[in-house]
Amino acid sequence: MRPILYALSFLAVMGLAFWAYRENYATQKSLRHVEELQAEISTLREALAVQRAEWAYLNRPDRLRELSTINFDRLGLFPLEPTQFGQIGMVSYPLPPTLAPDGTPDGPGTAGQSGTPSDPDAPDSDSAKAEGTITPQEEQVP
């Protein structure tokens, strides 16, 4: 009984030593990795600081003002003025669904139903547009 106990404890010591050896190297590897990550984080932080500074520099009010003056033709930006405040009543309310020129209601539900039977007519209206006739549009105006 006793020799078996000796052998088992010896094996246990060997096993634990192997485990400790591996753990030691695994820990050292993780520490190196953490160091690398921290170095990377600090370089990224530095880069971030530079980019923030650059962003602030490129967005400085003087430069934006100059750019909006240079590109006035395209952008048409004005300084904010008191007259630019609107009232809620000035925003047009969404219009109720109007009747399409052919008399069918121009709603999303009915469009699919009316579309299927009038398929043969569809190419006609397309070709009419292609020829440049403006009559359908004029009808829609009133």
Place this chain on the structure above:
Amino acid sequence: MIRTPLRPLARILSARARGENPDSIERENIRLRQEKTRDRDRARAEGRLLLLGIAFTMAFTVIGGRMGLLAATEPSEPRTAASGAQILAGRADLTDRNGRILATNLLTHSLYAQPKDMIDPARVAGELARIFPDLDAKLLLARFTDGRSFMWVRRKLSPEQMQAVHDIGDPGLLFGPREMRLYPNGRLAAHVLGGASFGTEGVHSAEVIGTAGIEKYLDAQLRDPALEGKPVALSLDLTVQATTQEVLEAGMKMMNAKGAAAILLDVHTGEILSLVSLPDFDPNDRPQALLKGDPADSPLFNRAVQGVYELGSTFKIFAAAQALDLGLLESSSMVDANAPMVWGKHRIKEFENRNYGPLLSVRDVIVKSSNVGVANIALMIGAARQQDFLKSLGFFGPTQVELVEAAGAKPLIPKRWTDIVTITASYGHGMSASPMHLAAAYATIANGGKAVRPTLLRVDRPQDNPRVMSNDTAVKAIDMLRGVVTEGTASLGDVEGYQVAGKTGTADKPKATGGYYHDKVINTFASLFPAGDPKYVLIVTLDEPVETTGPVPRRTAGWTAVPVAAEITRRVAPLLGIRPIIEPAAADAVTLIRN
């Protein structure tokens, strides 16, 4: 436990038989029992003491051992700590109230030389002089060859310059990392930010210290490693500041002024949204302070905070408000305004020797800006009460704005407060204060009579300071100030929709030799808007302006400071999100402006 009986029958019987006293047996037994108890208690106490002693010895050994270990080992950063816990040595950023950067750090390099390692000093000196035109090759060579082992060449290098120096390829030229303070917005808010420079310098790093403005005032806070470089938010609004500066600069040129200052203050929180002083400078390249002459001529001079001027008629409202607050007068009460008024050897005159008298209501005294009327009001109040009131408005001490310059700008107060001082102080002469003082005082009126302390740091709640005047008085004073704009001297200051209320002030500049110039004035317009529910105070000061569109040059504030302030209000109020109290113009009106 077996208890021995105190009176064992056998021994008692035998004792009785011997004719002894059986009680002595009982006493003997009691004594024995007590001795036994005592021995047991002592042993227990000794055991406890021993245990305690061992515990203390072990604890102190552990602490001592740990201390010895800490003292004996090399210090090292905890490598496994989370990345957020590292110490950031950088100076904290400054941002505006919306988080936009006003000051930040940039990593650059410094250049230093170790001439002993240098291979060809003559060539290095020539190349360096080519890269940096302000260096002199001969001087450099002399320094490289005089036997020194170390010298600084440049404090800051741009990446291009660094590459060029690198290309020289001499081992005697070395680079050290440098944190550099950068102000990306250039001249904007220069007087608030101040500037920064290097303190103690080493090869591997250098201290960045604030040299002026808020950078110096908050130096300890900005450098505190415990705050981990957390940005400090100022009360300034970058957009508002840029707009104010643009308009004020244009106005200063148009009015041919030597200098100008503007302060925009939130009356409830005391936050300074915009502080402009012109001429200004670039804090990235802070100019040298003037060594002789008037410091006010330097662009470094902050007119809004350091400039202590006689602010003229803008003071009149304080006398009127105090008279109302004391119950001496109502705004419709009539006061003597018969000009000129003679007081001792002094004659108090009106602008251009007019006479608004003989009687004028208090409201009209303010609206027409009558010196004589307000002088009589001040005499009614009396010197002591007038001083107390001006003191409670903050006119007797430096402002507590977070700028190092503010503490040095003490108002100039006459030593003896005679009656003639009472009279002149009521219309803003004889005592001087900075525009910042005036802003705080007008904010007090606009804030319903509660004192306001201007601040440059963002705060999120209204201030709760002691009351200086009643709310009722403040409302009446604002009504008078509104009258100045609608029917008085500041008619050019009315901005449609924003109900500007304010008071003009024109003061002759004092000569250095005594007396006053007649063609040099300080023009001030102190305004608040919207009058119905005041939210902001705007102070505009122009130094030596003259308006030359008319046949005669005009130097009154109504023609110079007021239109500039009106334009600032018109541009800035929409940015602050205040809706004009008018019907908005039709859509085609906007197109008209475009054409």
